[in-house]
Amino acid sequence: MKILILGAGQLARMMSLAGAPLNLNVVAYDVGSQKIIHPLTNHVYDTTLEQAIADVDAITAEFEHIPDDVLTLCCASNKFYPGKDAIKTGGDRAIEKALLSKTDVSCAPYQLITEKAHLEQAVALLGKPLVIKTCQAGYDGKGQWRLKSDDQIEQIWSEMADFIASGTEQMPHSIIAEQMIPFDREVSIIGARDKSGNTVIYPLTENQHTNGVLTLSVAGKEKSAIQHQAEEAFNKIANELNYVGVLAIEFFDVSGQLLVNELAPRVHNSGHWTQQGTHCSQFENHMRAVAGLPLGNTELKHVSAMINVLGQSAIPHDVLKVPDVTSHWYGKAAKPGRKMGHINVSASSLHELGERLAELAESLPEEQYPGVLATSTSLILN
Ligand code: ATP
Numbered sequence: 265m266k267i268l269i270l271g272a273g274q275l276a277r278m279m280s281l282a283g284a285p286l287n288l289n290v291v292a293y294d295v296g297s298q299k300i301i302h303p304l305t306n307h308v309y310d311t312t313l314e315q316a317i318a319d320v321d322a323i324t325a326e327f328e329h330i331p332d333d334v335l336t337l338c339c340a341s342n343k344f345y346p347g348k349d350a351i352k353t354g355g356d357r358a359i360e361k362a363l364l365s366k367t368d369v370s371c372a373p374y375q376l377i378t379e380k381a382h383l384e385q386a387v388a389l390l391g392k393p394l395v396i397k398t399c400q401a402g403y404d405g406k407g408q409w410r411l412k413s414d415d416q417i418e419q420i421w422s423e424m425a426d427f428i429a430s431g432t433e434q435m436p437h438s439i440i441a442e443q444m445i446p447f448d449r450e451v452s453i454i455g456a457r458d459k460s461g462n463t464v465i466y467p468l469t470e471n472q473h474t475n476g477v478l479t480l481s482v483a484g485k486e487k488s489a490i491q492h493q494a495e496e497a498f499n500k501i502a503n504e505l506n507y508v509g510v511l512a513i514e515f516f517d518v519s520g521q522l523l524v525n526e527l528a529p530r531v532h533n534s535g536h537w538t539q540q541g542t543h544c545s546q547f548e549n550h551m552r553a554v555a556g557l558p559l560g561n562t563e564l565k566h567v568s569a570m571i572n573v574l575g576q577s578a579i580p581h582d583v584l585k586v587p588d589v590t591s592h593w594y595g596k597a598a599k600p601g602r603k604m605g606h607i608n609v610s611a612s613s614l615h616e617l618g619e620r621l622a623e624l625a626e627s628l629p630e631e632q633y634p635g636v637l638a639t640s641t642s643l644i645l646n
C-alpha cells in the first residue's frame with residue numbers, strides 16, 4: 265500500500281520508518297519546494313502532486329499549515345485522513361476554541377482580537393498577565409506575546425496589527441488573548457481513532473517546555489482520575505471531528521483539573537517516547553488508522569522519557585552507553601533551536617528511569633538539554 269504525507273520533515277520520516285514493516289510505503293510532499301520526495305533519502309521523484317494523489321491508497325499530513333488549494337485537491341480524492349476540517353481546526357486557534365466550546369471541553373478563558381478595542385477589552389475582562397497568540401501560523405512558541413502591564417499595550421498592538429494586516433482574503437489573520445494559567449504542570453494525551461470510530465489511547469505524558477519549546481517528556485507517572493479526564497476530552501473531540509488517525513491534545517493541569525491548551529491533528533513530539541515505551545508507537549498507529557488496518561496496543565510497556573535535541577549538530581554517542589537508550593536523528597541541517605533529533609530512555613520503574621536520566625545528564629549539559637538532572641532527582645526522590 266502507498267501513502268502520501270503532506271509535509272516532509274521528521275514526523276513524515278518517522279511515519280515512513282514505522283510503516284515499512286507493514287508494507288506501507290510512504291512518499292512525502294515537501295510544501296516548500298512543492299516536490300514529491302522520499303522522506304528518508306530526500307530522493308526527488310519525477311512526478312506531480314496530482315499524479316502522486318492518484319497513485320497512492322491514502323493521504324495524510326504531518327503538520328497543519330498546508331495551503332488551502334493542496335488540502336482541497338487531497339480531499340477531492342476521498343483518500344485524505346484526518347480530513348480538511350481536522351487540519352483546519354488544528355491550524356487555527358479560533359476554530360479550535362469553537363470546537364472546544366461545542367464539545368464542552370474546558371480551556372483557558374480567552375478573547376478573539378481583530379481590532380485594538382478588543383485587546384483593551386481582553387485586559388479588562390481577563391486581567392493580566394495575558395498570553396497573546398496568533399490564531400494562524402504559530403508553532404514552538406513563535407507568534408506569541410506576554411502582556412504583563414498596561415504600558416505594553418501600544419507596542420504589542422502595533423506588532424499584532426502588522427500580523428492582522430498581513431492576512432489575505434483567502435487566509436485572514438486573527439489573534440487570541442488567553443488568561444495566563446498558573447498551571448502546576450503541562451500534560452498531553454495522544455490517541456488514535458480508526459475509520460469505524462474505535463479509539464486507542466496512550467498513557468498521559470508530562471511535558472516540560474523551555475522558552476515555549478518542548479524539551480523533555482515523561483510517561484508512566486499518571487493517576488487514573490487524570491488519565492480518565494484526558495481520555496474523555498479525547499473521545500469527545502475525536503468523535504466530533506469524525507477523526508481518523510492520531511490526534512494529540514495538550515493540557516494545563518491546574519490542581520488536578522485539565523484545561524486544554526491546544527490540539528494537534530497529527531503525531532506529536534510529546535508522543536515520541538511511544539517508539540520504545542509501547543508495543544505500537546504513535547507513528548505506527550497513525551499509519552494503521554489511515555491505511556484502514558486494525559489499531560495497535562497503546563499500553564505502557566516501560567516507563568519512559570524523551571529528551572529533545574535542539575540545534576545540536578549530533579547526539580553525543582555516550583548516551584548509548586546508558587541501558588535502554590535509543591537515539592533518533594532526523595537528518596536535517598543544524599540551526600539554533602531547531603528540532604534535530606530526540607533521545608528515548610525506558611526503565612522498569614520510575615526510580616530506575618530517574619537513575620538513567622542522571623547517567624544521561626553526564627553527557628547532556630543543562631544549557632543544551634534543560635531539565636534532565638532536575639527530572640532525574642524528582643523521579644528518584646518519589
Ligand atoms: P507547539 O506547537 O510547539 O506546541 P505553540 O507555539 O503552538 O507550541 P502553545 O502550545 O499554545 O504554542 O504555547 C507554548 C507554551 O506557552 C505552552 O506549552 C505553555 O508553556 C505556554 N502557554 C501557552 N498558553 C498559555 C496560557 N494561557 N497560560 C500559561 N502558559 C501558556
Ligand code: MG
Binds near residue numbers: 514526
Ligand atoms: Mg503547544
